[in-house]
Amino acid sequence: MKSVCVFLGSSDGNHPAYARATAELGRELAQRRITCVYGGSRTGLMKILADSVLGEGGEVVGVTVQLLKDKEEFHRGLTRLHVVSTMHERKNLMIELSDAFLALPGGIGTLDELFEVCTLSQLGFHAKPCGLLNVNGFFEPLRAMLVTAEREGFMKRPMHDALDVALDPAGLLDMLQRRIPSLT
Numbered sequence: 377m378k379s380v381c382v383f384l385g386s387s388d389g390n391h392p393a394y395a396r397a398t399a400e401l402g403r404e405l406a407q408r409r410i411t412c413v414y415g416g417s418r419t420g421l422m423k424i425l426a427d428s429v430l431g432e433g434g435e436v437v438g439v440t441v442q443l444l445k446d447k448e449e450f451h452r453g454l455t456r457l458h459v460v461s462t463m464h465e466r467k468n469l470m471i472e473l474s475d476a477f478l479a480l481p482g483g484i485g486t487l488d489e490l491f492e493v494c495t496l497s498q499l500g501f502h503a504k505p506c507g508l509l510n511v512n513g514f515f516e517p518l519r520a521m522l523v524t525a526e527r528e529g530f531m532k533r534p535m536h537d538a539l540d541v542a543l544d545p546a547g548l549l550d551m552l553q554r555r556i557p558s559l560t
């Protein structure tokens with residue numbers, strides 16, 4: 377596993393555990409020499425992640441859109457910054473550049489990206505694994521919703537097949553890595 381795309385809040389969240397887990401993930405990615413792909417922002421958990429990877433000597437690739445770049449909403453210290461025209465192109469490039477995906481706590485943007493990646497996987501457009509870092513039980517309501525969808529017969533495959541879930545970054549990266557042994 378050479379690169380992981382991380383979807384996460386452009387805000388900090390209300391609890392210090394979010395920033396702590398984000399920084400820990402950044403260190404873990406850098407130590408494993410896994411390139412971090414993310415949205416390129418300089419705010420919230422997104423900034424904390426990029427700073428943590430870079431601080432540990434790792435590589436961070438940002439993928440942003442011209443509109444956000446024009447508003448100066450991008451991190452200036454990244455290893456590389458891709459700038460595309462539309463949000464659609466942006467998501468496609470993030471998917472192309474990454475071997476796996478993981479979501480941390482965040483809002484609408486994070487959830488949108490997570491579900492797009494899962495939907496494309498379910499339809500067979502890619503076969504890359506996806507995981508949730510369940511900091512502070514943040515994703516419990518989402519898991520409950522997916523369990524309901526499964527129980528009611530709306531899931532194409534069991535939730536545990538579609539998404540790995542872990543409480544700590546190292547454990548989650550191990551789980552994702554096991555799903556793509558050919559790239560280890």
Ligand code: AMP
Nearest residue numbers: 383384385386415417482483484485486
């Ligand atoms: P949210 O969870 O609503 O804060 O949105 C965060 C997600 O949306 C991130 O994973 C980003 O990919 C994207 N996003 C939100 N704000 C920005 C921004 N200023 N620059 C780049 N991407 C952003």
